Amino acid sequence: MLEQMGKAAKLASYQLAQCSTATKNHVLTVIADLLEKHSTIILKANEQDMLEAKSQGLSAAILDRLLLTKERLIAIANDVRKVISLTDPIGEIIDGSTLENGLKLQRNRVPLGVIGVIYEARPNVTIDIATLCLKTGNAAILRGGKETIHTNTATISIIQQALDKVGLPKTAIQSIDNPDRKYIHELLKLDKYVDMIIPRGGSALHKLCREYSTIPVITGGIGVCHIFMDESMDFDSALPIIINAKTQRPSTCNTVETLLVHTKIANEFLPKLSQIMADNGVVLHADQESFAILESGVANVFPIEDTELRQEWLSKDLNIVIVNSLELAVDHIREYGSGHSEAILTRSLANAEKFVNLVDSAAVYVNASTRFTDGGQFGLGAEVAVSTQKLHARGPMGLEALTTYKWIGFGDDLVRQ
C-alpha cells in the first residue's frame, strides 16, 4: 500500500514543482473556503473523535487538544489564508556567478519533493502541514494520531476536493488512515520516494524515527530549556522574565524547565522567587543547596531528582539549581539540555557574550524569555516544526526549510579542462 502511495506522491510532486505561485495560492484559497463551507461535516467528524476519546478516558488536556469548534475551524481557515500571503520561496536564485572555467552557475531554490509527516492528536496539524507543503510545491504523506482519525479523514477529503477542483492530482496530499503502527515503520523506509520525515510529537516518536528511518529526519520539539541568572542581574527585572518563560503557556516546548541561579545571589534572591512563584501557582523542584533556602519560603517545594533535570515538565513546575559560575551553568546546560532554547539574565556585557558563545542550542537569549522560540515570533510567517538538530534547519522552521536547491550550469558548449 505504502509503495503505491509513495509512487503516486512522487509523481504528484513533479507536477507541483512546476506550478506557478498563482496556482498554488488558488488551491489554498479553495481549501480555506471549503473548510468554512463544510464546517458542519468536519465538526460532526470531530464529535465522533471526542466521543471515542471520552469513552477511553483520555485526560482533559488531551480532550481540549482534540476538540474543534466553529471558532477554531474559522481560525484554521484564516491560518491557510495567512500562508497565501507569504512569499513563495520557490524559484528564488540563491546565488550565481560566471566562474573562471566559463560556466555560468546559479543555485535555484526548488521544492524538496515528498514530505512524510507523523504527528499526534492535534486536528489542526493536517491542514497546517498540507498548506505549507502545497505552498512550497511539495507533496506529502501524512500519518495523524488515531485519536483524530475521523477529523483527519474529513479534512483530507476537503484538501483533495480542492486539489481536484484546481486540476492538481489528489495524490499530492495523502494520508495513512490505517492506525496499525506497522505503516509508520513502512513509511520510514520509503526512501525511494520520500525526501524528508518530520515527526511532530513526543520524544518516543522522535527516537523511533531516528532509529528506524532510512530517510533524513528532522528531530526536535523537545525543549528542556534553561535560564541562567548571574550575580549582576537585578531581581525586579529578572522575575517577570522567569514568570513569562514558565507560566505564559506551560505546555509548550519553549517553556523554561530549569532556573540556574548564581550562588552569590541565591540567599537573597530565592525567598523573593518563592513568593512570586507561589503567587503564580508554580511548584519548585530544588537541588540540595537551594532546597535549604527555599524550604522556609511560601512556595510549594520538593527536593529534585536527577531524572527531573532531563525531562519536560509541560506544567507549572520549575527546577532550581545553584551554580558557582557561568561556566558551570554552561556545563549544566550541555549535560541536561535538549539544545532548544536557553537564556541568560545579566547586566554584564562580558557574561552575555560568553554565554551566547559557549551555549550550543538552537536559540540563545540575553535578557529575553525563552518563549520567543517560535516561527510566528521569529517572523517566519509559519512554523513547520522546531528543529533541535543541526543539519538542514535549526530552531523554528519556516517555508524555506521545505525547500532545497539545484545547481544550474549554462555553458557555451563547455568542457572541463
Added chain:
Amino acid sequence: MLEQMGKAAKLASYQLAQCSTATKNHVLTVIADLLEKHSTIILKANEQDMLEAKSQGLSAAILDRLLLTKERLIAIANDVRKVISLTDPIGEIIDGSTLENGLKLQRNRVPLGVIGVIYEARPNVTIDIATLCLKTGNAAILRGGKETIHTNTATISIIQQALDKVGLPKTAIQSIDNPDRKYIHELLKLDKYVDMIIPRGGSALHKLCREYSTIPVITGGIGVCHIFMDESMDFDSALPIIINAKTQRPSTCNTVETLLVHTKIANEFLPKLSQIMADNGVVLHADQESFAILESGVANVFPIEDTELRQEWLSKDLNIVIVNSLELAVDHIREYGSGHSEAILTRSLANAEKFVNLVDSAAVYVNASTRFTDGGQFGLGAEVAVSTQKLHARGPMGLEALTTYKWIGFGDDLVRQ
C-alpha cells in the same frame, strides 16, 4: 571505546568552536610543515600498506589509489595550505533584524560540532577531512579503510602533534584504528556526541549508513549521470562534450554513464558517434533501437541490460538509449538516475528551460559537460563530499556544509505577549 572517543571529541569541539581563525590557520600551517618534515615516516608507513595490498592481490587501480609518493605528499601539504587561504565561514552573521515584538534577532554561523567520517582506501582523505573540519572549528572521528591503516596512523599522528603544539586537544581529530567493522556500527549509533556522518565510498557504504545510523547522514558520491542530446543539437558541437564527459576521468562520479539521443537524429548521429567513440577507446552498450544502428559501426558495441542502466561504469563504457521526446528523456533520468548530474545538449531555448525545470538532480547543465560537478570547479575552494540527497547540502559541499547556525536574541528584559 567509542563512547570515550565521542565524549572526548565533543569536549574538544567546544574548545575548537571558540578558536580564532588565526589559531585554526596556525594548526593547519603546522600540519602542512610536519607532513613535509616527516615525509619519510609517512612514506615508509605507506610502503607497508602497499606491500600488504600487493600480497592480497588488489587490483592495479586500487594499488595506484593507495600509493603515496614524495610528490603526492607535497601536493597534499599544499592542499592544506590552500585551505588556510580560504575564508573562515564561522562567525558570519547570516541575517538579523529587530522584530515587531522588540527582539533583536540574528543568525550566527557556528560549527556543527563533531563529524564522523567513514572512508575507503585513499590515503589523502585523512588529511583532507581533518583539515576542513579544523578550519571550520569541528572535531572529527575518522574511520579509514583497513588497506591504508599504516599510512592513516602516521598522518593522524602528525595531525595530533600539530594540535598539541598549538595547545589544542589531540582528541579534536581521532581515528578508529581497529579494523573490526563493529566499530562502524557503534559510530553510527553515537548520536549523543556525533552531529553528522559523512560516508565517502561506494553505494554499499552509503546504504549501511542510511540504514544503521541514528545520526544525520550525508549520502552521495554515486553518479549515474546522463546527457540528453535533442533534435536541435549540431553534431560537431555535441561530440567534444560527450567525449569530455565520458573520458576525461572515467573513474569519477560526475562522468556520464548514459547518452540519451532523440530519435529524430539517431540514424544520422550514431554512426558519427561510433567513429569517435572507437577513436577514444569507449565501449558502447546500446538499447535495441540504437544497437540496430550501431552494430554496423566501428565502435565496440554490446546490447544493454537493464541493470547496466542503474550502475556506475567507472570505466570507458557508455550506454546509448534512443528516446522519442524530451519528456521521455526526463522520465528515463527519474527512473534510472542517482540525482547527481545531468546535461542537455540543445540549440532550443524552450528545451533548455524545460529540461532544467523538470530534471530533479543536484546539478543540471545546458551545453556543458557533467564533469563540472566538483567543489573545485564550482569555486567552493574545497570539497567535503558530493551530496545527492536534498537536505542540508546538495551537490558539491564546501566549508559551509560543515557549519550550522544559532539564533541569538537580545532583549531589553523582554517577555512574550
